[in-house]
Amino acid sequence: MNDLLTPTADSQDTAKVPLKPLGKVLAVTSGKGGVGKTFVSANLAAALVKRGYKVLVLDADLGLANLDVVLNLYPKITLHDVFTGKAKLEEAILPAPGGFSVLLAGSGMVEYSRLTTEVRNEFLRIISGLVPHYDVVLLDTGAGISDVVLFAVSLASEVLMVATPEPTSLTDAYATIKVLVGQQQRQTVRVIINQSARPGSGQAITHQLQQVLDRFVVTERPIRLIHMGDIPVDPEVRQAVMRRQLMMQTTPGCPAGLAISHIAGALEKSVIPKPT
């Protein structure tokens, strides 16, 4: 069994468990829905591939992520078949347009959106089966602090919190970070500000979140937010979705594309060991 993924009877221990050098599990999450988690997951995966990493994106939103739509992939075998024992894990892994691998939930997964012991164990089994084969496993989670989301996040060594500068999104991101600190004893959360209005404003937003946390969330060891970057609003993003193409593949030089490459670079420097 993989150290990172030994069953977490008390999930608060997860953050403290030593990381397995074989691979990194990064959870892409958010407080509010629709802020761009799936967009970030898919395009960041492609950007990491360009840097030489072997990457897999797992649809941890159990079929509500629309990852299939974004990637224009409609596989016969999905996570659902793995969960129900109809297929092996390897059979459900697909090559995605950006050069990464993807494990799509499949429509039947919605019924697993309650975190039962069964779902929990299957998740653990699947992720621990994936980790040894990839440099990075990105979890595209659902929004908010439902039990499934929290559980998926608890499996990750790093949390990428996506927020937009809108007050509702920031408030929900803040509330989610509080939960991650309280329940999982997270000490670092990495922040990505998507759809930022002005370049550089994301840094100020992360700083502001940090100040409020410092003031209102009392923990033994302080929570540290790390600003990973801003992604501007970019019409190319929507264009790519309309064309059913991956932005990072078709227009990697557009402002959003450059921003995502930048975040991939920041991840390479800080959390993901260089692929060998």
Place this chain on the structure above:
Amino acid sequence: MANLTAPPRIDLQDLQLDDARALLKHDARNSEQEAGESPTDYLQRVIDGLCELSLKDPLTGLGNRRHFCSVLERSIESVARSGESVLLLLLDIDHFKSINDKHGHMAGDQVLQAVASCLAHCVRPMDTVARYGGEEFAIILPNCRPLFGRAVAERIRQTVASLSIPVAPLQNIQTTISIGGAYAPEWVRSTADLWIERADLQLYRAKSNGRDQIRLEQPQELSVSAEEKGLLFGNLDMNEMVALEAASGDTPPNAADKATNRVNA
């Protein structure tokens, strides 16, 4: 090998089952050995019946406090393992003593029975309704998301308030209940005592605030106070806020104007 030896023969005559039989009979069950029923099967049936009795409140037919405590313990396990959201409600009939005083104890019992059966009908089959003490009831609602908790409690409160309970010929009375509730902290292995204490505190608040109402402990982590929000948006520069308002149609709390906008400073 132990499992190869013949099972010990049970002779029902050797056992003193009269008390057990009487208890079961009192609960309107078939307490005698049936034709063709083996002694083992019969004993199993007696034991099952006694177990069931030991978990039941005789007056209302609801689960009793023992049953309640064992379900609560199990819920804590599942909350700790799965992060499932489980709500505990404590409910207390308002001014029950005065019902007893005014209408007599028989009437009091009838009110207890009517409220009990109403509660049992208000919830899902997976929920546990128990008589916790004199005029106090408890409900455990597994899989109850914080968003729905208040609605469920409110429905229960209203349904009980709408009851017209016959206590004597041509005499019906009405009653109300106060409800206090608390969620088990998700992912955390808490204790039953602590959980009950938290729900009880809310019940106390509902009572002291005038009865016939609901108090639920807010799942703490979810809440972001006005003060936190103020600070969250307070220092973002105004250009950004204007751009945001224009972009999202979402008006941020007017943080630039904190002093005049504070409601409960």
